[in-house]
Amino acid sequence: QQTSDDKLLIVNENPFFYCSKCGYSVLDKKKKDLDHFSQTHNTFRGNECSNSELEQIKLGHIVITDVIKMRIDIPMDFDIAFSTINAIRNGIISYLQIDTNDINGILVKDTIDRYAFVFYDTTYGGAGNVKQLTEKNGLKSVLEKALISVDSDCCNEEVSCTNCLRNYKNSKYHKNLKRKYARDTIKAILSKFN
Numbered sequence: 794q795q796t797s798d799d800k801l802l803i804v805n806e807n808p809f810f811y812c813s814k815c816g817y818s819v820l821d822k823k824k825k826d827l828d829h830f831s832q833t834h835n836t837f838r839g840n841e842c843s844n845s846e847l848e849q850i851k852l853g854h855i856v857i858t859d860v861i862k863m864r865i866d867i868p869m870d871f872d873i874a875f876s877t878i879n880a881i882r883n884g885i886i887s888y889l890q891i892d893t894n895d896i897n898g899i900l901v902k903d904t905i906d907r908y909a910f911v912f913y914d915t916t917y918g919g920a921g922n923v924k925q926l927t928e929k930n931g932l933k934s935v936l937e938k939a940l941i942s943v944d945s946d947c948c949n950e951e952v953s954c955t956n957c958l959r960n961y962k963n964s965k966y967h968k969n970l971k972r973k974y975a976r977d978t979i980k981a982i983l984s985k986f987n
Contacts, residue, residue, distance in 0.1 A: 801860065801913055804853035814844035824849075856913070861923045863910040863932075864903065867981055873974040874900050874908035875966060879958045880975035881910060884939025888931070889922055893960065896922050929986070936983050943976040950976070 808825040811818045815836040824830055829848045836842050869877070882898045889896075894915060901909045914920045926932055947956035950973035958970040 801856045801858065801911075802853055803856055804851050807852075809850050809852055810847035811850045812842060812844055812847055815842045817842060817847075818850075819847065856915075857917065858914045859921060859923050860911060860913045861926055862901070863912070865908065865910065865978075865982060867978060868906040869908050869978065870906070871900075872969045872971060873978055874910075875963075876953070876958060876970050876972070876974040877978040878908075878910045879960075879963060879970060880939040880943045880979060881935065882912070883942045883958070884935040884937070885912065885922075885926065887938040887942070888935045889925060891922055895920060897962075933983070933986050936979055936986075940976065940979045940983065943972045943979065948972060 807820055808822060808827075809818055809820050810824070810830065810832075812834065815834075817834045817836065819832070819834075827849065829846055831845045832847055833845050834842055834847075863881075865877075878898045878900055882896065885891075885896055886893055896912060897915050898910055898912045901911055903909050912923050912926070914922050926935055943957050945957070948954035951971055953959050953967070953970040953972045957972050958975060959967055963970065
């Protein structure tokens with residue numbers, strides 16, 4: 794599924810807390826499970842604020858760009874889906890010969906054990922990169938490139954490395970990335986092309 798000039802809301806996962814009276818805000822990862830908490834603080838003028846109640850807020854921004862959504866009809870848990878989307882993203886980068894920062898992907902949970910992969914151009918307004926992937930032959934080529942990246946013996950198949958799946962952007966989830974998961978899923982997807 795492809796859309797042009799689509800709007801994506803990118804939300805920061807960090808727990809920011811905000812004072813509605815003076816605008817003071819603080820990032821506190823230790824309190825991520827709280828909706829609000831009390832903390833005395835100063836206003837921007839240096840005076841103590843009369844409100845000590847800080848509420849958790851979500852920060853984000855809207856991106857208007859080109860988007861494709863791939864629904865994969867294969868049962869997956871998060872680790873399998875996350876490993877696979879990273880391999881496919883690498884396949885897209887290799888196939889289109891673009892910079893790693895020109896495209897990004899996110900997981901969307903469709904049902905209990907089904908994920909959709911959403912890929913989008915990171916350039917505002919879209920650069921036309923993902924539009925090239927909507928034809929069957931282009932998608933098959935991307936998957937073949939992705940398979941090459943996870944089918945080599947660069948590391949133990951139960952983990953991953955920087956040669957196959959790991960990069961700076963996904964460093965928070967390195968423990969979830971397993972080369973075997975991506976390889977087996979991409980092989981299963983490619984078998985449906987024949």
